[in-house]
Amino acid sequence: MDVLSAMGVFVRVVDLKSFSLAAAELGISSSSVSKQIAHLEEHVGARLLQRTTRRLSVTEVGSAYHEKCQLILAEVREAESLVSQLQGKPQGVLKINCNMTFGQLLLSKAIPEFMRLYPEIQFEVALDDGDVELLKEGFDLALRITNPRLPDSSLIAREIASIPLFLCASPTYLAKHGRPETPEELKDHNCLVFMLATNTNVWTLSNRDASHVVQVSGDLRANNSLLVLQSVLADRGVANLASFVIQSYVDEGRIELLLPDYQAERLSLYAVYPERQYMPPKVSLFIEFFQGWLSENLQQTLG
Incomplete structure (x- = not known):
């Protein structure tokens, strides 16, 4: 046997x-x-x-x-991947877990480009916003926005990108309810909250003089930023969303940026992987590729 x-x-x-x-x-x-x-x-x-x-x-x-x-089979795959790399042909299955919206909008575009460079590497991708136990669930790599929880000391979290947030609303909403001119005026608006963000309903805005912390409220709290985005597009209120979520709608004029003299928070994207003496080449190759890809494709300014 x-x-x-x-x-x-x-x-x-x-x-x-x-x-x-x-x-x-x-x-x-x-x-x-x-x-x-x-x-x-x-x-x-x-x-x-x-x-x-x-x-x-x-x-x-x-x-x-x-x-x-699961641990033994992961080590075997790692050993095989290491041998293939030493032979000059990275190959094998790369299992990635990623935040839902980020995976849909950005990771999905990067993977085909990576596969053209390394056709011997296959992908298994799971998108969800919950905590993931890498080793137990057999993943090689997790991509997590904001500071990830690392209950297992055998895991490493490496920041690979900074993601800016922008206050935004639709032109129709602003025509009806007015445009906030200061952070404090956000309290008078229907603010749509993405619950999984670390800022949740406390938004921090900074300019040259100071940081302003504003407690906001509204009639929508959701754990998916695309759902919040749709409410913005439906003229329901103001949101604080990541650049990659709203970029195309700003370009089309369907969403306008607010308080241009203030900078909202920035989130971090982390690559989380098991701490091993020899990182599988397929993992290190993808992390380096994706970090470079994001530097070229993740817009830091909008409008």
């Missing part, structure tokens, strides 16, 4: 909670999956899965073994 291969089958069965789905993904028969799991259980001397006609569950031993298998 190929233990590593059986570990890979076991991991996919647990992740997908199905023998048949794992078989389909791996391109083998369900009977082959069953045999490999049975051989693996015999090899380790413990029941890893509980199977009935209706339900598949992981035993306590199986859950612990699943976590270790």
Whole structure:
């Protein structure tokens, strides 16, 4: 029995909670999956899965073994990637987790360009705004805007870009409600809040003289900046959004920037990855590429 291969089958069965789905993904028969799991259980001397006609569950031993298998398989992929790099051909699957909106608007554009340079590297990308356990979930790299939480000391967070925020509203909203001329006047406006930003409903604006902290409020709080953007476009109020979210609408004149003499906060984009003696070449290559790509494609000024 190929233990590593059986570990890979076991991991996919647990992740997908199905023998048949794992078989389909791996391109083998369900009977082959069953045999490999049975051989693996015999090899380790413990029941890893509980199977009935209706339900598949992981035993306590199986859950612990699943976590270790993920780490082992990640190390194997790293070793293979290192060898391929030394041979001059970076290859393998790069698994990335990224913030939802940032991934949709920017990462999605950068990946095809990277793949043209390194055609032997494939991607698996998951977009979500929650915390991610890199090692447990098998990711090589996470991209997180604002300071990420790093409960695991084995992780490294490297800042790779600075992202400016801009106060904005639609021309129709401003014609109806007036244009704020000072930060304090924002209190008189319907301010649309992106809840996952560190600033939330406390906005800080700075000019040459001082910083102004304003407590804002409004009728919309959302955990997705694209939802906030749509309310801005629907003439609902004022928002404080990242440049890459509003750039095209500012260029089209559908959104106007407010308080041009004041600078809103800046967010940071971090590359988060496991601390290892040898970073997989596919990870280091992509981080360096993406940092350069952002310096050319992420606008720091608008209007």
